[in-house]
Amino acid sequence: MSARDDVLARVRRALGPSPSAPEVPRGYHQAGASRDGDAVARFCERAAEYTATVTRCGDDALAAVLGARARAHGVTRLACPAATAWAVDGAETVPDDPPLDPRTLDSIGAVVTGSALAIADTGTVVLDGGPASGRRALSLVPDVHLCVVRAATVVWSVPDAIAALAADGARGRPVTFISGPSATSDIELQRVEGVHGPRTLEIVVVDEAP
Amino acid sequence: MSEGFPQAARAALADTQLRRNLAGATATIRARRAAAVAECDDWQELRDAAEAIKTRTMARLPELLEMLETRVTEAGGTVHWARDAAEANAAVAAVAAAHGADEVIKVKSIATDEIGLNEALAARGVRAFETDLAELINQLGDDWSSHILVPAIHRNRSEIRRLFARTIAKGRPLTDAPEELAEAARVYLRERFLSVPMAVSGANFAIAETGAVCVVESEGNGRMCTTLPRVLVTVMGIEKLLPRWRDLEVFLQILPRSATGEPMSPYTSLWTGVHPGDGPEEFHLVILDNGRTDVLADELGRQALHCIRCSACLNVCPVYTRVGGHAYGSVYPGPIGAILTPQLKGLHAAPTLPFASTLCGACLEVCPVKIDIPSVLVHLRGRVVRETRGRVTREGVMMAAVAKAFGSRRRYERAQRLARLGHGPLADQVMGRWTAMRDLPEPPAQTFRSWWRERQG
Amino acid sequence: MITCLADTLFPRAGQATVTVLEHLGCDVVFPAEQTCCGQMHGNTGYRDDGLGLARRACRVFADAERVVCPSASCVGWLRETAPMLAAAAGDDALVAELRGLAPRMRELTELIIDDLGVEDVGASFPHTVTYHPTCHSLRGLHLGERPVRLLRAVRGLQLVPLPSAEECCGFGGTFALKNADVSMAMLADKVRCVGDSGAEVATAVDGSCLMQIGGALSRQRTGVRTMHLAEILAARE
Numbered sequence: 067m068s069a070r071d072d073v074l075a076r077v078r079r080a081l082g083p084s085p086s087a088p089e090v091p092r093g094y095h096q097a098g099a100s101r102d103g104d105a106v107a108r109f110c111e112r113a114a115e116y117t118a119t120v121t122r123c124g125d126d127a128l129a130a131v132l133g134a135r136a137r138a139h140g141v142t143r144l145a146c147p148a149a150t151a152w153a154v155d156g157a158e159t160v161p162d163d164p165p166l167d168p169r170t171l172d173s174i175g176a177v178v179t180g181s182a183l184a185i186a187d188t189g190t191v192v193l194d195g196g197p198a199s200g201r202r203a204l205s206l207v208p209d210v211h212l213c214v215v216r217a218a219t220v221v222w223s224v225p226d227a228i229a230a231l232a233a234d235g236a237r238g239r240p241v242t243f244i245s246g247p248s249a250t251s252d253i254e255l256q257r258v259e260g261v262h263g264p265r266t267l268e269i270v271v272v273d274e275a276p
Numbered sequence: 277m278s279e280g281f282p283q284a285a286r287a288a289l290a291d292t293q294l295r296r297n298l299a300g301a302t303a304t305i306r307a308r309r310a311a312a313v314a315e316c317d318d319w320q321e322l323r324d325a326a327e328a329i330k331t332r333t334m335a336r337l338p339e340l341l342e343m344l345e346t347r348v349t350e351a352g353g354t355v356h357w358a359r360d361a362a363e364a365n366a367a368v369a370a371v372a373a374a375h376g377a378d379e380v381i382k383v384k385s386i387a388t389d390e391i392g393l394n395e396a397l398a399a400r401g402v403r404a405f406e407t408d409l410a411e412l413i414n415q416l417g418d419d420w421s422s423h424i425l426v427p428a429i430h431r432n433r434s435e436i437r438r439l440f441a442r443t444i445a446k447g448r449p450l451t452d453a454p455e456e457l458a459e460a461a462r463v464y465l466r467e468r469f470l471s472v473p474m475a476v477s478g479a480n481f482a483i484a485e486t487g488a489v490c491v492v493e494s495e496g497n498g499r500m501c502t503t504l505p506r507v508l509v510t511v512m513g514i515e516k517l518l519p520r521w522r523d524l525e526v527f528l529q530i531l532p533r534s535a536t537g538e539p540m541s542p543y544t545s546l547w548t549g550v551h552p553g554d555g556p557e558e559f560h561l562v563i564l565d566n567g568r569t570d571v572l573a574d575e576l577g578r579q580a581l582h583c584i585r586c587s588a589c590l591n592v593c594p595v596y597t598r599v600g601g602h603a604y605g606s607v608y609p610g611p612i613g614a615i616l617t618p619q620l621k622g623l624h625a626a627p628t629l630p631f632a633s634t635l636c637g638a639c640l641e642v643c644p645v646k647i648d649i650p651s652v653l654v655h656l657r658g659r660v661v662r663e664t665r666g667r668v669t670r671e672g673v674m675m676a677a678v679a680k681a682f683g684s685r686r687r688y689e690r691a692q693r694l695a696r697l698g699h700g701p702l703a704d705q706v707m708g709r710w711t712a713m714r715d716l717p718e719p720p721a722q723t724f725r726s727w728w729r730e731r732q733g
Numbered sequence: 734m735i736t737c738l739a740d741t742l743f744p745r746a747g748q749a750t751v752t753v754l755e756h757l758g759c760d761v762v763f764p765a766e767q768t769c770c771g772q773m774h775g776n777t778g779y780r781d782d783g784l785g786l787a788r789r790a791c792r793v794f795a796d797a798e799r800v801v802c803p804s805a806s807c808v809g810w811l812r813e814t815a816p817m818l819a820a821a822a823g824d825d826a827l828v829a830e831l832r833g834l835a836p837r838m839r840e841l842t843e844l845i846i847d848d849l850g851v852e853d854v855g856a857s858f859p860h861t862v863t864y865h866p867t868c869h870s871l872r873g874l875h876l877g878e879r880p881v882r883l884l885r886a887v888r889g890l891q892l893v894p895l896p897s898a899e900e901c902c903g904f905g906g907t908f909a910l911k912n913a914d915v916s917m918a919m920l921a922d923k924v925r926c927v928g929d930s931g932a933e934v935a936t937a938v939d940g941s942c943l944m945q946i947g948g949a950l951s952r953q954r955t956g957v958r959t960m961h962l963a964e965i966l967a968a969r970e
Contacts, residue, residue, distance in 0.1 A: 070345075070357040073565045077337050077514065080572035087335035090328040093321035097525065112539070165553065168470050168504055188539035201554040202503045202545075206496065224540075225525035232521055238351050238486065240551050243528070243544035248496035251536065252410035252426060253433050253454040254297070255304045261409060261458050262465065263496025263543065286914040576821050594901045598918050632912060634905025634919075635776060637872035651817050657778030658818065672779075679774055679782035682737070683789070688768040692741050709913040713920065714948025717742050724740040724747035728763045 097229035099222075105186040106217045110271060112189030116246025117259060118267040122217075125275050129153040132178060132212055135268045139210050141176040147200025152178045152214075162204055171207035177264075178212040179205050182234070182241075183219040184271075185227045190245040191215055191269060192227060194234045202240055211264040213244070217273045280628035284603035285595075294430050294600055301429045302590070302597045308537025309588055309642070315539070316529065325526045327646040330582035333517050334572065340484040340517050341563065347487025351549020353559040360566050361391035367562050368393060368476060368509050369400045375507055375558075377402065377474040381465075383491060383498045384408035385478025386424065386585060387511050387564060389607040390620075393476065404476070405468055407497035409461050416443045422601030422609060424587035425535050430600050433457065465497070475501035475556075479512040480584065481527060482561075485520045488548045489561065492531060492541045499543050508556040513564050515581035527584065530644035534586035567620035576655045580616045582645045587612075589639035589649060595632055604629065611639035615652045623656070623664045630656035692723055734794065734802040736940060737769040739961075743940050746961035750803045750841060753856075753966045757849055766793045772810035777907045780818050784827060787815040791830040800837050801844045803963045805870035805938050806906075808840045813873070840870070841963055842879040842938060852886045858968040859889030863932035865923070865946065867939040868901050880938055880962055887965060895935075896926040904945035916945075924949045927957055935959050 067075070110120045123131045133155025136144060146152045148163035160166065160174060171177070180198030181191045191213050193199035198214075205211050221227050227243075234241055248263030259265060288294060313319050333340060345355045358364035372380060380397065382388065382404050394404040394415075406415040410428035414420055417439050421427035428436070433452040440457060441450055444464040450456055477498065481490040489510055491498045502508055518527065532541045550559050572578045590596045590610035601609030606617040606626065614633060618626040630653050639649040665672065681691040696719040710716060722730075735747040754761050770790045775783025790811060794800045802808050812835045819827040845851050864884060870876045884892050903909065903919025910916075923946060927935045935950070937943050940961055947959035 068357070069359050069363055072359055073357050073514065073563070073569070074338050074341065076565065076569035077341070077572060080569045080578075081335065081337065082575075085335035087332045088328045090332060091321070091324050094318040094325055094526070094529075116542075172466070172470060185540075190540050195551060195554055202499065203555075206499050206503055224529050228522060228525040228528070238488075238548035238551070240548070240554060241488075241546040242499070243540060245538070245540035245542050245544075247542065248494065249542050250409045250454075250458055250495045252408070252413070252428055253431075253436055253457055255301045255426065255429075256454045258454045258458045261462055261495035261497070262407070262469065262500050282912050282914065285912060289914050289918050576817075594903070594919050595912075595915055598915060628911075630778075631908065632915075634868065634901050634903060634908045634916075636868035636901035636905070638868075638899075638901070641872050651814065654776055654778075654814060654818065655821060657776070658780035659778075661778035662780070675774060675777065675779045675782060679779065679786065682769040682771075682786050685766050685768060688737075695741055709910050710948070712913065713917045713952060714945065715951040716948065717944060720742065720744050722744065724735050724744035725763070725765060727744055727748060728751075729765075 095223060095225065097223070097225040101222050105222050106220045106271060108186040109184050109189060109220045112186065113246070113269050116189055118189070118246045118269050120269045120271065122271045122273065124273055128214070128270065128272055129155045131270055133157060135212055135270065136176065139176070139266055141210055143174050143176065144212065145171055145174050145177040145204055145208060147179055147197060147204060149197035150180060154178060162200055165201065168203060168207050171203060175208050176210040176212070177204050177208040178214065180214045181219070183221055183227060183230055184215045185224060186220055186222050188224060188245060190243050192231065193242045193244065194231065195239045202242060205242070205244070206263055209264055210266045210268070212268045212270065215269055215271045217271055281603055281605070281632040282628060284605060285599040285632070288599040288603045293432070295598065297430055297432050298597055298600050301426065305426070305537060306591045309534060309591065312533040312537040312539060316533070322526055322530050323644055323646050326530055326644055327582070329518065329523050329526060330645050333519055334515070334578060334581060336519065337514065337517070340519055341514060343484040344482055344487060344517060347484070348549055348561050351487050353487070353549035353561055356560060356562045358562055358564045358566070364391050364511055364562050364564050364566065365393055365396035368511065369397060369402065371507060371509050371560050372397065372402050372474055375474055377507070379403050379405065379472045380474045380476050381405050381407050381468055381472045381501050381505065382475065383477040383493065383501045384411045384427070385476070385511060386607050387478045387513050388476060389421065391511070391564070391566060393511070405465070405472070407465050407501060409458060409495060412461055413439065420602070421607060423590060424585050424609070430602070469500040469504055473505050474507040474509070475505040477501055477508065477510045479510050479516050480531065481518050481524065482512055482516055483521050483524070484517050486548060488521070488546045490524070490544065490546045492544045494536070494542045496543060499545055502545055502547060503555045505556055507558045507560070509560040509562060511562045511564060514568050531584055531586055534588040534642065534644040571619040574619065577615065577619050577652055579647050580612065580619055580652060582647055583612050583616065584645060586644055588642040588644065592638040592642050594634065594636060594638070604632070611649045612647070615649055615656060618656055618660070623660050627660045627664050630660055689725070734767060734770070734790070734800050734807070735763065736802065736804045736807050738944070739803065739940050742944070743961065746803055746940055746963050749961065749963035749967035753854055753963055754801065756855060757845065757851060762797070764793050770807045770811055771815065772807055773906055775810060775815060775818060780822060784815060784819055784822065784824065787811060788827050788830060791834050794834060797837065799839055799844060799848065800834065801839045801841055803841045803938065803961060804940060805840050805867055805874050805876065806941060808838055809869045809873040811835070812838055840874055840876065840938065842876055842883055843874070845883060846879045852882050854883065854886070854966045856966050856968050857888035858965050858970055860934050861891045861893055861932045862934045862936055862965065863893050863895040863927060863930040865895055865902065865935055865937040865942065866898055867937050867942045870938045871899060876938070883962070883966060890965070893930050893932050895930045897922070902942045902945050904942050906941070909945060920945060920949050924953065924955070928955055933957060936962050936965055938962050
């Protein structure tokens with residue numbers, strides 16, 4: 067018998083003829099639950115709690131704001147997803163086309179990407195490997211990550227985000243939830259920002275012109 | 277285990293440095309969890325949903341495992357099945373051999389600790405690099421994990437500095453500052469992330485409906501390992517499944533809040549097979565039994581498989597917080613380890629673990645999937661007594677004598693009289709090691725029942 | 734139901750229970766056939782002995798309108814743990830007997846607050862008291878504020894908080910013997926907290942935990958006494 071068939075047979079035998087399979091009570095706040103308040107403001111507040119820097123601006127000021135944030139970290143070159151030509155005032159952007167290898171990304175040291183959506187309750191940005199987010203390595207190897215969040219994509223809760231990402235999940239896109247810069251608490255539970263992922267996460271929330 | 281829990285615990289209690297490290301760390305993380313949970317006004321409803329999802333998952337495990345296999349394969353991944361540790365290790369080693377990899381990078385994974393993967397790879401000439409900071413500390417120190425989530429919780433900063441100074445940061449000035457120690461690890465590992473062709477990970481969840489595999493982490497080493505190498509192998513126990521994508525909406529809330537006390541961990545990664553042009557070119561999923569079906573066969577004990585490895589039960593356990601993880605003699609320490617290890621490895625391998633608890637119930641109270649650890653402990657104690665002990669033990673004889681005394685009023689009252697004189701089964705039961713630190717109460721002038729009899733006239 | 738421990742070693746807790754209940758107008762009966770509820774055996778792995786004693790308890794108390802017991806752990810055993818073990822053992826008859834007992838079974842403070850609707854039992858006890866919520870009362874039976882509400886109504890009693898009150902005292906039945914070192918480490922912390930509370934008296938609703946805590950308080954000559962909650966409720970000092 068193959069290991070596969072053997073394991074499955076053992077599972078069936080262990081469970082017996084009629085294992086209990088209760089219905090799932092979903093009394094928690096589900097996707098689409100109505101909420102008071104401003105989700106975008108809440109997102110900015112929560113993301114800032116992780117010591118991610120959050121800046122909010124209009125569409126027309128985006129290039130200038132990105133430029134200012136890049137300068138704040140001494141960045142003059144940034145990688146960016148192939149499909150999205152970001153303008154960053156005073157800095158050069160290097161499109162991921164042909165794909166930048168990890169060593170190049172490491173030496174460029176900064177990246178600007180978009181995002182699929184963001185979660186207000188937890189201050190999380192979600193990248194989905196789509197045209198705005200780019201490949202996973204892009205937002206991982208460089209030490210500075212400038213991440214643009216469209217205000218219209220901010221949802222309230224984790225269930226809202228999971229529902230919105232269901233199509234990605236089904237399509238089999240890679241999904242990455244980012245909540246603040248990389249961190250460790252492995253030494254005496256003292257939080258240290260920045261281990262292997264970007265040590266600096268800069269979030270720019272863009273309010274589209276009406 | 278070479279020795280039982282009581283002996284190992286005694287040694288741990290004598291280590292005052294360990295006790296200080298543990299007490300401080302567990303108190304901190306406990307407070308963080310409490311604050312993160314208090315933010316959710318629907319926490320109990322989330323726990324109810326999580327418990328039911330896991331129970332349903334176990335009931336439907338065969339069809340869900342087959343569904344996962346189909347989805348992963350459709351997405352370009354390869355699925356391997358392993359009855360035991362040896363088969364799982366062989367599957368990983370075969371992938372390494374096929375790619376000529378003599379080094380692999382690893383994301384923290386307790387399943388791979390359980391099967392002894394690093395040692396098995398080393399025996400085949402493949403060196404495994406742990407990339408989680410705490411796992412790296414343990415690997416460099418030839419030490420092993422004492423906590424599910426914070427594996428080096430038993431080490432303080434100066435111990436870690438001394439370790440790094442003689443290993444990865446030789447000859448470089450280094451202080452006790454956690455920032456500097458983390459930076460030393462970053463520098464040491466970055467080159468490996470950029471060059472090693474193969475990675476091994478565990479999985480927090482896998483979604484049967486879509487084939488997605490999920491890893492939750494903080495440092496970014498998980499993202500490095502699951503993104504940069506050409507080949508990725510994930511080793512996952514059969515119990516890690518969730519039926520639907522939607523179920524993530526529950527588990528991505530309860531896991532980080534219970535584990536680190538954060539609303540979300542810094543990084544949660546989900547991938548499905550191979551994504552052309554993005555990440556590894558090859559993906560292998562090893563589905564592991566290694567005793568899990570034995571756990572599943574115990575109707576009461578099987579809930580131990582619902583565990584999502586948040587470690588909240590460790591941090592509140594009055595036993596764990598005093599003795600640490602090593603005393604449990606297993607990669608699964610604390611209350612969850614006390615019910616999981618004896619079931620996974622067999623009761624004979626860990627007969628003292630189900631007794632390593634006062635049944636205080638703190639673990640059940642914080643468990644995000646509502647595993648009734650105290651009830652399973654009591655159940656397993658019964659199994660240990662019935663299944664592992666020879667016919668006659670001193671304790672068994674004594675317990676039988678006491679039960680017999682309690683079995684009739686006449687015998688009970690006679691035993692009471694003897695006990696008051698310091699003899700007989702009742703007295704034997706309480707004297708034992710009691711008086712090392714505590715006084716025994718003075719025997720009262722009369723028992724309650726003689727008082728009652730007199731009163732009734 | 735008076736626990737075997739109280740009957741044999743701490744009769745004053747039992748006597749006080751009778752006094753309080755009679756003062757509140759209850760008709761109290763002590764069936765002399767009772768011995769032990771089986772908790773120690775059941776929780777130590779001697780399931781069949783434990784269940785045998787639980788069955789015996791069901792029968793002894795078959796006719797009682799209410800079965801009240803001044804021990805949260807014994808109540809928890811008969812109401813929850815024993816039925817769970819009986820079901821796992823496939824003993825449906827015992828499960829049925831225990832289900833018949835459970836709705837009539839009360840821990841002392843449950844009976845006073847929930848059934849009798851009383852908080853002030855007329856006690857007076859002019860001392861400084863700290864209350865240790867035992868694990869079985871807190872996380873097993875979820876007694877919540879019931880014991881504290883009763884204590885607050887006692888005349889002259891000054892209730893002082895116990896630091897880290899919800900931490901286990903380390904008793905755990907046979908745990909105190911099988912894992913004596915860990916038990917003593919937990920007890921040492923508990924006794925330090927009792928000392929820090931500044932109380933003259935430490936009280937609780939479980940005689941077994943009080944035996945553990947009291948044993949160390951006495952050994953260390955702290956001068957702090959332990960008393961079962963019932964004794965305080967019966968006090969007229």
